[in-house]
Amino acid sequence: MQRKVEYVVFDMDGLLIDTERVYTEVTNDILGRFGKTMTWDIKAGLMGKLRLESTTYLLSCFPGIDITVDQYLAESEEKLDARWPTVQLLPGVQKLVQHLAKHDVPIVVATASSRRNFLRKSENLKQLFDSFKGNIVCADDVAGKTMGKPDPYIFLHAAGILGKAVGTTEPCTEAEAVERSRGLVFEDAIYGVQAGKRAGMSVVWVPDENLLKVANDSSYLPDETIMSMEHFKPEEWGLPPYDIV
Numbered sequence: 001m002q003r004k005v006e007y008v009v010f011d012m013d014g015l016l017i018d019t020e021r022v023y024t025e026v027t028n029d030i031l032g033r034f035g036k037t038m039t040w041d042i043k044a045g046l047m048g049k050l051r052l053e054s055t056t057y058l059l060s061c062f063p064g065i066d067i068t069v070d071q072y073l074a075e076s077e078e079k080l081d082a083r084w085p086t087v088q089l090l091p092g093v094q095k096l097v098q099h100l101a102k103h104d105v106p107i108v109v110a111t112a113s114s115r116r117n118f119l120r121k122s123e124n125l126k127q128l129f130d131s132f133k134g135n136i137v138c139a140d141d142v143a144g145k146t147m148g149k150p151d152p153y154i155f156l157h158a159a160g161i162l163g164k165a166v167g168t169t170e171p172c173t174e175a176e177a178v179e180r181s182r183g184l185v186f187e188d189a190i191y192g193v194q195a196g197k198r199a200g201m202s203v204v205w206v207p208d209e210n211l212l213k214v215a216n217d218s219s220y221l222p223d224e225t226i227m228s229m230e231h232f233k234p235e236e237w238g239l240p241p242y243d244i245v
Contacts, residue, residue, distance in 0.1 A: 003223075004238030005184040005202060008100060009158050012111035014047065014188040015206060016093050016128070017121060019084075026079045027058065030072060034065040040210045047189035047211075048149035050112050050139055084120040092229030094128055095242070101131040103240040108135035110158035112148050115140045135161055149191040150220075152199035159183055159199075172200070184237060186229075187222075194220040204232065 014020035020043075027038045042061050046054040055069050055076075067075075100107050109129075111118060115138040122129045129136070137158045139148070145168075146153035159166045164183070167176040180200030187193050188206050196203035197220035205222035206229060207215065226232055235241040 003202065003236065004182070006182040007106040007108075007159065007162050007164060007184070008239075009155050009183055009185045009196075009201070010097070010107065010109050011048070011185070011187045011189065011192050012109050012118070012121075013113060014090075014208065015186055016090065016097070016109070017087050017125065018090050019087055019121060020047070020188070020208065022080065022083050022087065026076050026083070029079065030067070030075055031062065031065075034062070034067070036062050036065060040214045044190055044211055044214055048112055048187075048191035048195070050148040051114070053148055080117075081120060084117070085124055087121055087125070089125060089128060090229060092232065096229050096232060096234070097128055097131050099234070099242060100239065101133075105239060106135075106162040106164075107132055108137060108158045108162050110137045110154045112139050112154070114138055137161060149189065150194035150198060152195045155183070155185055155195055155199040155201060156180070159201075166199075190215055193222050196220075197222075202237070 010016055024038065024043065031038060038058065042058065045057055049057065051073065052069070055072055059065070059067070059069060059072060097107065109132055113121065118136060118138050137154060142154050142157055153168055156166050156168045159180070160168065164179050165176060166180045167173065172180070177200055183201035185196035185199070185201050185203045186206060187196055187203060188208065190211070193203050193205050203222045205225045206227070207225070209227065
């Protein structure tokens with residue numbers, strides 16, 4: 001089926017860059033002191049959430065362990081900061097992002113990461129993130145307006161950054177609904193998929209295979225599921241095809 005989209009919204013962690021693996025390693029490093037391990041069933045409930053909310057949920061899964069939310073946040077931040085400079089792009093990401101930028105397709109990042117953490121994660125990946133021309137929406141930019149995905153607010157705000165008249169409230173006007181339908185969201189998290197669909201946009205889901213094994217929520221199904229950005233075919237969405245080499 002030929003589909004037509006006009007702008008693209010990208011999640012970041014676990015979608016553009018290989019940070020979810022780092023989050024898992026740090027989380028299990030901390031939990032390991034208490035003889036605990038985060039499973040993918042638990043991780044699925046964290047992905048896409050704001051840091052405080054995800055940490056609160058994480059620790060609620062392990063009642064009785066001797067660490068507070070604040071202590072966990074402080075320790076994990078220190079461990080994560082040490083690892084962010086080593087983060088790499090995921091397969092197919094650079095090719096797709098630079099292809100869309102080359103063809104002047106409006107693109108934007110919408111991430112639950114803070115601006116502080118975004119800067120640390122992207123410091124060694126400027127070639128990729130420069131392609132977004134400053135169109136980066138972080139948690140700080142929508143603070144007080146949303147509790148994070150699956151709320152669609154961040155995606156609607158991101159579309160607004162691109163100059164799209166999508167509004168940010170429900171119900172929306174007919175014209176806003178049409179403009180929303182012209183957007184394509186790339187996500188790796190279940191809550192992100194739900195947020196994209198609630199925003200009225202099409203969604204391509206690029207899950208970790210471990211997440212795919214535990215995903216059992218049939219609400220807000222993605223429009224396409226691929227296991228790597230390398231498998232995305234722009235022309236199937238009415239976007240310019242890759243140049244033939």
